[in-house]
Amino acid sequence: MKTVRIGNGCGFWGDNLDAPILLAEQGQLDYLTLEYLAELTMSILALQKQRRPETGYATDFLDVLERLCPLLQRQPRLKIVTNAGGMNPRACARQARQILNKAGLGERAVAVVLGDDVSPHLDSLLEQGYRLAHLDNGVPLASIRDRVVSANVYLGAQPIVEALRQGASVVITGRVADASLTLGPAVHELGWGWEEWNLLAAGTVAGHLIECGAQVTGGLWCNWQEAPDLANVGYPIAEIDAAGTVRITKPPHTGGVVNHETVGEQLLYEVGDPAAYLTPDVIANFTTVGLRESAPNVVEITGAQGDPAPETYKVSIAYRNGFLSSGQLVLAGPQAVAKAQQCGEMILARLRRAGVVPERSHVECLGAGACGPTVEQTPSVAPEIVLRVAVHDSRRAVVERFTREFAPLVTSGPPGVTGYATGRPAVREVFAYWPTLIPRRAVTPVVQMIDENGGGNDG
Template identity: 65%
Template sequence: MKTIRIGNGCGFWGDNIDAPIRLAQRGNLDYLTLEYLAELTMSILALQKERDAEKGYAGDFLDVLGRLTPILQQQPSLKIITNAGGMNPAACAHRAQEILQKAALTRRIAVVSGDDLLPRLDALLPEHPFANLDTGELLTTVRPRVVSANAYLGAKPIADALAQGADIVITGRVADASLTVGPALHEFGWAWDDWDRLSAASVAGHLIECGAQVCGGLWCNWQEVADWTDIGSPFVDLAEDGSFTISSDAGPGVNRETLTEQLLYEVGDPARYLTPDVVADFTSVSLAKVDARTMRVHAARGTPATDSYKVSIAYRDGFTASGTLTIAGPDAVIKAQLAGAALLQRTGQTFERSNVECLGGGACAPGVIAPIKGLTEVVLRVSVHDRRKEAVERFTKEFAPLVTSGPPGVTGYTTGRPAVREVFAYWPALVEKSVVQATVEVLP
């Protein structure tokens, strides 16, 4: 039975920049996928594009591509699928083409777009309310502050691009799992309603989309990882019938524990994992051990995809800043709480939201895990959020004074005033698939 090998070398923008190079070198891959877009990455890219029409994509990809060129010379059939295009896949593709030309490589690049709904938002809004999936509110309440609105496209335009001879497919927003489903559809020619196979490929895509997280990263039994320097990246050998094995190019590999932790990562109902391509049933899959670092996954079931795309919208929501000071000595927690309260009061401002935390004293689960008694060293972290930028700026000026005018044992003020950041709030919504037109353009 025909199998294809798909590996993922990047789980988010900011992930390790050597991992994709190593994976391409060692993985003997047919397809390398690179995933760059977290929920709010698009809002950052939208602002970059606003400032410079030639920007708005994940720039890390171009660095990676430049370093991949010697490998592409040696592996003429290696194909790359990435959502690095972000808000500007066309600009990203043109830059990628320059890099390939400079290396005297002939590769066909395809651009997948159509996910960006911002230019059409006002035309769509009367009939499509983009109601917030969590609160039910209508988008009109925040419309003037919206900076990005992108539908999660599926695997079909990726498969179409490959069918048109693309070697490198650069997309905007697509569902992470679809980066894997696309090449599978192209290679095996599955029907668009072959729900069980689409589900199987979606399980494979979901497992590898976060890179090292399925092959040692975050593993609860981390003591068994022998070498953290080269943790490895995952790949699947996906068969025509939808079954696959999963392993990695280095590190501890994939075992039942690392696999199941990632299978349920960021999942709601595991029997109904929604993608643009299929509703995948994660509770249907069977797992079997192949060897110490390889697992086999089979018998996935799927049901028909829904008739809507998920839309990720970001809107401007005021300003935030967050700063830290280290508090040492006896009664460190009491002194930190006192200093945090004083800091906020000294600003003379009332903030819409504020928070005082003692890192080291249970701040990751406030109120759930009690701090150890008698701590003699904690990090004080104070954060605010407010519509008024000047109030937040005022706040950032109250950290340094505590070094001389706070309780004894205050230190760690070396990096200057905390930065004021604009907040982009997240607005999840749905839109009917019929109003979104995915497009594929192959560069000449």
């Protein structure tokens, strides 16, 4: 039976730079996928593009591609599918084209997937009566329309398949659903139909499992002491056959582990109802799958079921929402928690004295259970505590003033204050996340092949 081997060498922008190279070297892959876009990455890329129109994509990808070129020469059939295009897939693809040309790989076709960026159409959509209401609280988009910096639809696997059909060796997209980066190659290679929901669900399970890179091969595993050599953790490979059986594995002689537990934890990662995992391609049911350790570091997954894809696309909108800063100090010695709490209160009291009251503030004692506070927590007797104070305000000046209040505690706070060496905390602008839905008919995915000179032709 025909199978396809798809490896994911990057789980987010900032993931290990060597992982894609090692995976492509060792993985005997048909496809290498690279995932770069977290929910709010697009807002940062949108602002970059506003300042410099030739930017706005995940630049790490170009470094990776350059290092992959010798491998691509040895593995002429290896294809790459990535969402590195961010807010500017064409600019990313033009650079990729040049890198390939320079390496003597001018015959490898590069395609882009466009159409996810709906920010130019927001006003006409609102005029047509779409409220683009916030998915969680129903507030209409009009309330923040003037602060929107990016609006991107999560496209599905169909345009990726179209690009592959047109002969692309490298497919560069903007926003697509993470699992679709895997489902696209599976559909293309295995000849699945767009209404074979169980098969689309199987490919989606595979994509969901490998999209976060090492999280399925030993990273984050609760029994981490049993995961050997995480420094050399192998990145994940999904081997998918035409009948929809998925085998999750990793290259031989790499660190980490793939077993029932690592796969089980990742299958439910960032999932709501496990019986209805929504993507633009299918509604996948994760509660019907069976997991079986079929060989060391191989977990076989069967039985995924799917229902017809949603009538709407999910849209991820980012908007400006004030300024935020957080700073830290270390409190050592007896009563470290009490001292840290007092320092936190001093910071806020001095801001009040100066007539500066942040709209939101938060004091944390790290080392005393601040990360996951529960009713069963016992009081901390830690020999030192990290005090962390964070504020958020619509006025930059308020947040700037806050950053000045850490240093004075070095001399005016309780004894045992240290760890100020990193200096005044930075102020960053906040881009908040506005998830919403849009009817499919309002969106037109577009595939373009990038010709040898970097130009684009509508495909």
